[in-house]
Amino acid sequence: MSTRTDVNSLGEFGLIEHLTRTFKNRQPSTVLGVGDDAAIIETGGDEQLVVSTDMLVEGIHFDFAYTPLKHLGYKAVAVNVSDICAMNARPQQITISLAISNRFSVEALDEFYAGVYAACENYGVDLVGGDTTSSNKGLYISVTAIGRAPAGRITRRSGAKVGDLICITGHLGSAYLGLQLLEREKQVYLANPDMQPEMKPENKDLYAAILRPEARTDMVDLFAKNGIVPTSMIDISDGLASEIMHICKASGVGAIIEEGNVPIKQEAQLQALEFNLDPITCALSGGEDYELLFTIDPKDVDKVRFLPDLYISGEIVAKEDGVKLHTVGGNIHDVKAQGWNHFNG
Numbered sequence: 001m002s003t004r005t006d007v008n009s010l011g012e013f014g015l016i017e018h019l020t021r022t023f024k025n026r027q028p029s030t031v032l033g034v035g036d037d038a039a040i041i042e043t044g045g046d047e048q049l050v051v052s053t054d055m056l057v058e059g060i061h062f063d064f065a066y067t068p069l070k071h072l073g074y075k076a077v078a079v080n081v082s083d084i085c086a087m088n089a090r091p092q093q094i095t096i097s098l099a100i101s102n103r104f105s106v107e108a109l110d111e112f113y114a115g116v117y118a119a120c121e122n123y124g125v126d127l128v129g130g131d132t133t134s135s136n137k138g139l140y141i142s143v144t145a146i147g148r149a150p151a152g153r154i155t156r157r158s159g160a161k162v163g164d165l166i167c168i169t170g171h172l173g174s175a176y177l178g179l180q181l182l183e184r185e186k187q188v189y190l191a192n193p194d195m196q197p198e199m200k201p202e203n204k205d206l207y208a209a210i211l212r213p214e215a216r217t218d219m220v221d222l223f224a225k226n227g228i229v230p231t232s233m234i235d236i237s238d239g240l241a242s243e244i245m246h247i248c249k250a251s252g253v254g255a256i257i258e259e260g261n262v263p264i265k266q267e268a269q270l271q272a273l274e275f276n277l278d279p280i281t282c283a284l285s286g287g288e289d290y291e292l293l294f295t296i297d298p299k300d301v302d303k304v305r306f307l308p309d310l311y312i313s314g315e316i317v318a319k320e321d322g323v324k325l326h327t328v329g330g331n332i333h334d335v336k337a338q339g340w341n342h343f344n345g
């Protein structure tokens with residue numbers, strides 16, 4: 001009898017593991033295959049290549065009720081460049097493939113590509129190929145990013161050691177709260193199309209975080225300049241909880257996060273409270289901040305302590321100690337990975 005297993009039952013990462021379980025790498029040049037932010041490929045020179053790919057689907061990852069096409073083009077590049085940054089590599093090339101319904105005009109696609117162009121310019125990457133085809137419904141965007149770094153600088157998820165410090169760049173939770181604001185405004189508009197959405201200027205960083213995120217190529221440069229090679233790294237696309245779990249699983253360690261040291265912008269804190277949400281929950285379980293989560297050897301602490309936009313937020317502990325949050329109230333909670341599950345979204 002044939003069985004039918006629902007895709008949702010495995011979750012995104014379970015599904016990837018399931019589908020790739022029988023694949024063995026045949027090429028000696030494949031240094032690292034599926035399972036990190038990017039694959040690592042030997043070039044024969046001093047540097048290795050890193051390659052990553054990501055797909056954005058209308059109605060799942062973006063909603064045209066509030067997503068300007070130019071921002072979407074920028075974001076499609078930025079989120080892929082972010083995975084290259086997560087390997088501590090410099091992005092160099094991208095390819096972009098689109099499936100487009102006849103709802104989109106050439107002018108609309110020009111807008112999208114203006115955003116792609118701005119991102120390529122900002123990150124110094126070249127658009128070197130792709131494919132364009134039609135879809136029955138909606139827009140599908142697939143971007144592949146290629147980067148490069150000296151082999152000794154490439155950072156995987158799997159190198160965190162007990163005693164390493166856990167660091168976070170930028171601020172978390174802003175993108176999630178920006179999305180909640182946009183969703184709320186969309187509902188107001190749908191209920192009454194004559195109402196103008198209320199975009200408060202003090203929330204502009206929250207809107208920018210979800211609509212036009214930046215990849216942290218600046219941090220990759222900062223690490224190089226200051227002689228820092230993180231012991232492990234991942235970009236925060238699905239929320240801090242999910243990402244620290246990935247590092248802990250890949251590295252065979254546990255972690256303790258200090259709630260008080262998780263960077264959350266004041267406007268995000270205020271907006272969270274207005275939505276009756278706990279700000280730390282937005283940082284842990286919200287997503288799409290595209291900041292970097294990494295660990296460093298404690299001997300490097302003086303190299304990172306005074307770097308801008310970088311926060312020491314916890315410590316790697318033994319695997320048996322689990323993954324915990326030490327709250328500002330002094331309690332210890334288990335961290336559970338409840339990232340955005342786009343299969344349910």
Ligand SMILES: [Mg+2]
Pocket residue numbers: 037082083086234235236237
């Ligand atoms: Mg990633």
